[in-house]
Amino acid sequence: MVPPAARLLKQGLGVLLGVASLSGALLIVQSRSSGAEVAAFSGPHTASATPNPALYGYWLAGSDGGVFSFGSARFYGSAANLHLQAPIVGITPTADRGGYWLVASDGGVFSFGDAAFYGSIPGLGISPDDSPVLPRLNAPIVGMVPTTDGKGYFLVAADGGVFAFGDATFEGSCPGIGGCSSGVSAVMTDGSGGGYWVVTYTGNVYAFGDATNYGDPAVYLPYATQVPSAVRTPSGNGYWILFSDGEVYTYGDAAYLGSPFGQVQFSNPASAIFATSDGGGYWVVTANGTVYAFGDAPNDGDISAAHLNGPIVAATGT
Numbered sequence: 001m002v003p004p005a006a007r008l009l010k011q012g013l014g015v016l017l018g019v020a021s022l023s024g025a026l027l028i029v030q031s032r033s034s035g036a037e038v039a040a041f042s043g044p045h046t047a048s049a050t051p052n053p054a055l056y057g058y059w060l061a062g063s064d065g066g067v068f069s070f071g072s073a074r075f076y077g078s079a080a081n082l083h084l085q086a087p088i089v090g091i092t093p094t095a096d097r098g099g100y101w102l103v104a105s106d107g108g109v110f111s112f113g114d115a116a117f118y119g120s121i122p123g124l125g126i127s128p129d130d131s132p133v134l135p136r137l138n139a140p141i142v143g144m145v146p147t148t149d150g151k152g153y154f155l156v157a158a159d160g161g162v163f164a165f166g167d168a169t170f171e172g173s174c175p176g177i178g179g180c181s182s183g184v185s186a187v188m189t190d191g192s193g194g195g196y197w198v199v200t201y202t203g204n205v206y207a208f209g210d211a212t213n214y215g216d217p218a219v220y221l222p223y224a225t226q227v228p229s230a231v232r233t234p235s236g237n238g239y240w241i242l243f244s245d246g247e248v249y250t251y252g253d254a255a256y257l258g259s260p261f262g263q264v265q266f267s268n269p270a271s272a273i274f275a276t277s278d279g280g281g282y283w284v285v286t287a288n289g290t291v292y293a294f295g296d297a298p299n300d301g302d303i304s305a306a307h308l309n310g311p312i313v314a315a316t317g318t
Contacts, residue, residue, distance in 0.1 A: 055072060055277075055318075056071055056072060056276050056277070056281075056296075056297060056298055056300070056317060056318055057069065057070055057071025057072035057073030057074075057300060057317065057318045058070050058071060058073050058274065058283055058291070058300070058315055058316065058317040058318065059073050059091055059093070059100060059315060059316055059317075060285055060289055060291075060302075060303065060312045060314075060315045061088055061090070061091035061102060061312065061313060061314045061315065062080075062088065062308055062309065062310040062311065062312055062313065063087040063088050063089070063310035063311055063313045064080055064084070064087070064088070064308075064309040064310035065078055065079030065080045065081075065082060065084055065088050065102065065110075065310075066078050066079075066080040066308070066309060066310065067079075067080075067091065067100075067102070067112075068289070068303050070291075070300040070301045070302070071298060071300030071301075071318070072318055073097070073317070073318050074098075074113070076098075076099050076100060076112035076113035076115075077112040077113070078102075078112075079102055079104075079110050080309070082110075084104060084108070085104070085106055085108060085122075085128070086104040086105040086106035086108065086128060086140070087104060087105055087310065087313070088102050088103070088104050088105075088310075088313065088314070089103060089104060089105050089140075089141060089142055089143065089313055089314065090102070090103040090141075090142070090143045090144040090313075090314045091103075091314045091315065091316050092144050092145055092146055092153070092316055093115075093146075093316050093317075093318070094113065094114055094115050094146070094150050095146070095149070095150040096114065096150075097277075097318045098113050098114040099111065099112050099113020099114040099115035100112055100113060100115055100316065101115050101144060101146070101153065103141060103143070103144040103155060104141070105128070105140040105141050105142070106121060106122060106127075106128040106137070106140070106141065107120055107121020107122060107126065107128075107137065107141045107155055107163070108120050108121070108122055109144070109153075109155075109165075116150075116151070116166075118151070118152050118153060118165040118166030118168075119165040119166070120165075121137065121141065121155065121163060128140070129157075137157060137161075138157065138159050138161060138175075139157045139158035139159035139161065139183070140157060140158050141155050141156070141157050141158075141163075142156060142157065142158050142183075142184060142185055142186070143155070143156050143184075143185065143186050143187050143314075144156070144187070145187050145188055145189050145196070146189075147166065147167055147168045147189065147193055148189060148191075148192075148193030149167065149193070151166050151167045152164065152165055152166025152167040152168035153165055153166060153168055154168050154187055154189070154196060155187075156184055156186070156187035156198060157184065158183045158184055158185075159174060159175060159179075159180075159183070159184065160173050160174020160175060160179070160180045160184045160198050160200075160206070161173050161174065161175055162187065162196070162198070162208075169194070169209075171194070171195055171196065171208040171209030171211075172208035172209065173198070173208070174198060174206065177206070180198065180200050180204060180206055181200055181202055181204045181218070182200045182201050182202040182204070183200060183201045184198050184199065184200050184201070185199055185200060185201045185226070185227055185228055185229065185230075186198075186199040186227070186228075186229055186230040187199070188230060188231065188232040188239055189211075189232070189236070190209070190210065190211040190212070190232070190236045190237075191232075191235050191236020191237055192210055192236065194209050194210040194211075195207065195208055195209025195210040195211030196208055196209060196211055197211050197213070197230075197232075197239065199216075199227060199230045199241065200218075200227065201226040201227055201228075202218055202221055202226070202227065203216050203217045203218035203219075203220070203221045203227045203241065203243075203249075204216050204218045205230075205239075205241075205251075212237075212252075214237075214238055214239065214251035214252035215251045215252075216241065216249075216251070217241055217243075217249040220249065221243065222243070222245065224266075225243050225244050225245050226243070226244045227241055227242065227243060227244070228242060228244050228269070228270065228271050228272065229241075229242045229270075229271065229272040229273045229274075229314075230242065230273065231273050231274050231275050231282070232275075233252065233253050233254050233275065233279045234275070234277060234278065234279040235253055235279070237252045237253045238250070238251050238252020238253040238254035239251055239252060239254055240254045240273055240275065240282060241273075242270055242272070242273035242284060243261075243270065244264075244269040244270050244271075245261060245264055245266075245269070245270065246259050246260040246261040246262070246263060246264030246270045246284060246286075246292075247259050247261040248261075248273065248282075248284070253279075254279075255279075255280075255295070257281060257282065257294040257295035258294040258295075259284065259292075259294070260284050260286075260292040263292070264286055268286045268287050268288050268290070269286060269287055270284050270285070270286050271285060271286060271287050271311070271312055271313055271314070271315075272284070272285045272312070272313070272314050272315040272316075273285075274315050274316045274317045275297075275317065276295070276296055276297050276317060276318075277317075277318060278296070280295050280296040280297075281293065281294055281295025281296035281297030282294055282295060282297055283297050283299075283315065283317060285302070285312055285315045286304075286312070287311040287312055287313075288303075288304050288308065288311070288312070289302050289303035289304045289306065289308060289312045290302050290304040291304075297317070
């Protein structure tokens, strides 16, 4: 007989998948020994009263390729059962939220739902940064963002190198301006689609194309703290920047709605920030899958009680 789902997770004996639920997470767990599947329901980590919770949802992505969906976000598949050549570092949705892309640190791109594949770094014949085979990346890929119309995407590397696919237009990169202040952690497109921002681990923001630099929190970054994630507002006229200690800084038309600063532990750092489609709220997620909701973002559950095969490294919402 297969043990209950919660026991499988805690003992590390099951493979976890997440599927949508309006008030929590339905966790489907496959036993490693028998292959049988059992389910467990997990409610929200913290209560968050919102007027229209069914309108929103989110996906959490693990470094092993697992994707966990909550609220109105549908599960379209994951890379957890694939033999990945490199860990997953990002997830980004299509414009209609009918699919998403996963990107790995070697630049491999995986498309699910209605997400179209427009190319990848390995597809260009470029090897990972740690490969002896030339040509190779100068630094690993750390993030991905789609173009405004969703018919292309940008990949950004830790050295600030930017790679454009589909209808994405290259507007510059850190190496092209002599380098950025430190390693890069995120990339965001602006509202017009004619520019983008590159954000470093030290909190510096660099604008390319017609993107406006609204400021950055580099001077406020505490010792031993990094910037793991940033997200633009729906208008593209501002952005939120997340510190690994949970603090959130706002620029342009981004509104400050709160943060989990003081609740996030050094051993479980904040790893991603992502906004609701109307910009009236945002979520912050940590490495173990704890979700904090602010503004009109509902907390539809998390996976903090589960045994994960890899930390949560990226997330995005509807």
